[in-house]
Amino acid sequence: MNVTDKTKPETRDRFLLNPYTDWTAAQGIPVYEGFGVDMLACETQPWDFTEANGALIHLNGRGDYVSVFLHDLPPGGKTRPMGHCFEEIFYVLEGHGSTRVTLTDGTEHTFEWGPKALFSVPLNTPYQLFNGSGREVAKLSSTTNLPMMLKLFHNDAFVFDNPFRFTEREGLSEFYQGEGVLTPRTPGRHTWETNFIADLEQFELREWEARGKGCSNMMIIMADGTMHAHASEMPVGTYKKGHRHGPDFHVFCVRGEGYSVFWYEGEEEENYERFDWKHGWVFAPPEQMFHLHFNKGKEPCRYAATALGSLRYPFSDVKEAGFRGNDVSFKDGGAQLEYQDQPFRCHLDFLIELEKVGVKSEMGDYIDEAPYIKAIAAMKKDGTLSVPA
Numbered sequence: 383m384n385v386t387d388k389t390k391p392e393t394r395d396r397f398l399l400n401p402y403t404d405w406t407a408a409q410g411i412p413v414y415e416g417f418g419v420d421m422l423a424c425e426t427q428p429w430d431f432t433e434a435n436g437a438l439i440h441l442n443g444r445g446d447y448v449s450v451f452l453h454d455l456p457p458g459g460k461t462r463p464m465g466h467c468f469e470e471i472f473y474v475l476e477g478h479g480s481t482r483v484t485l486t487d488g489t490e491h492t493f494e495w496g497p498k499a500l501f502s503v504p505l506n507t508p509y510q511l512f513n514g515s516g517r518e519v520a521k522l523s524s525t526t527n528l529p530m531m532l533k534l535f536h537n538d539a540f541v542f543d544n545p546f547r548f549t550e551r552e553g554l555s556e557f558y559q560g561e562g563v564l565t566p567r568t569p570g571r572h573t574w575e576t577n578f579i580a581d582l583e584q585f586e587l588r589e590w591e592a593r594g595k596g597c598s599n600m601m602i603i604m605a606d607g608t609m610h611a612h613a614s615e616m617p618v619g620t621y622k623k624g625h626r627h628g629p630d631f632h633v634f635c636v637r638g639e640g641y642s643v644f645w646y647e648g649e650e651e652e653n654y655e656r657f658d659w660k661h662g663w664v665f666a667p668p669e670q671m672f673h674l675h676f677n678k679g680k681e682p683c684r685y686a687a688t689a690l691g692s693l694r695y696p697f698s699d700v701k702e703a704g705f706r707g708n709d710v711s712f713k714d715g716g717a718q719l720e721y722q723d724q725p726f727r728c729h730l731d732f733l734i735e736l737e738k739v740g741v742k743s744e745m746g747d748y749i750d751e752a753p754y755i756k757a758i759a760a761m762k763k764d765g766t767l768s769v770p771a
């Protein structure tokens with residue numbers, strides 16, 4: 383028996399293959415890795431796949447199924463007309479432009495976007511991105527499930543050149559005009575269904591106090607997809623309760639300035655990771671790493687998150703359980719760390735941050751701040767802390 387398939391272009395051992403990694407290597411564009419990335423500082427290169435410029439963002443916490451593309455359209459530029467069997471949620475970082483989508487019945491929808499717009503094109507529906515400016519670049523990120531699709535089918539033609547159309551996902555024409563359908567549920571489970579949100583900064587959220595002081599949120603269903611999105615906000619002088627979950631939630635800052643702290647259970651406090659962010663940054667909490675998001679600025683802090691597994695189609699039992707119990711305390715079998723159970727350092731560092739920018743903590747009705755104020759006074763006295771006036 384001839385065990386070497388001579389018809390294949392490659393003769394390497396067909397063992398432990400990763401078709402997404404192979405695809406990545408063939409793109410010839412920069413790949414950025416790490417805990418998080420400032421996408422506005424990333425360099426891009428011409429990318430045959432889109433016929434614009436691009437880079438790939440592969441964060442430590444991306445998991446097995448999700449990756450992020452960075453699209454960079456030069457002034458007056460556009461992508462080639464595309465359509466593909468992977469889902470993609472776009473978030474506009476800078477610039478202005480439009481997206482043209484062609485539905486199965488030939489109807490064309492064109493919607494115009496600017497910074498902080500969020501949109502998704504139904505699976506394998508033809509679309510094209512245009513930079514509407516002759517002077518400025520347009521940069522967009524997109525969270526994709528291409529790793530999952532290539533690993534599953536390992537056939538480029540199926541994923542990138544597939545005639546099948548998912549007509550049932552196309553949705554209402556209003557979904558391409560920035561309108562949507564609100565389905566009220568309980569806090570943290572209200573959903574907004576659409577294909578396009580013109581400005582996430584102005585997007586209306588609903589109260590979700592169980593996730594943190596003054597916290598608000600909206601879960602988002604886009605293009606009837608399995609990819610998830612949500613938006614959350616923390617008022618000035620507050621932060622969200624900590625929690626942990628599986629990988630692949632990618633967090634995009636929309637408004638304000640914040641930071642997040644990460645640690646694994648049992649880790650020494652001096653080894654906690656801190657990550658500061660503002661618009662343009664994306665980060666992904668790694669598998670089961672505790673994390674807290676803090677507002678460290680003078681305006682409300684808002685972010686969007688994307689992942690695989692939506693409120694409509696959670697995809698995995700773990701994601702479904704996470705969405706069902708996303709504000710259940712650790713001691714009740716959930717994954718949320720109540721304020722009184724978090725490490726002392728979390729609130730201490732937060733108060734020090736606020737003092738630096740002259741913002742008053744609004745957390746006093748959840749946490750007895752006296753021990754922290756005392757600790758800060760002692761640190762100032764012994765010279766281990768100096769906070770500018």
Ligand SMILES: [Fe+2]
Pocket residue numbers: 625626627631667673
């Ligand atoms: Fe999280």
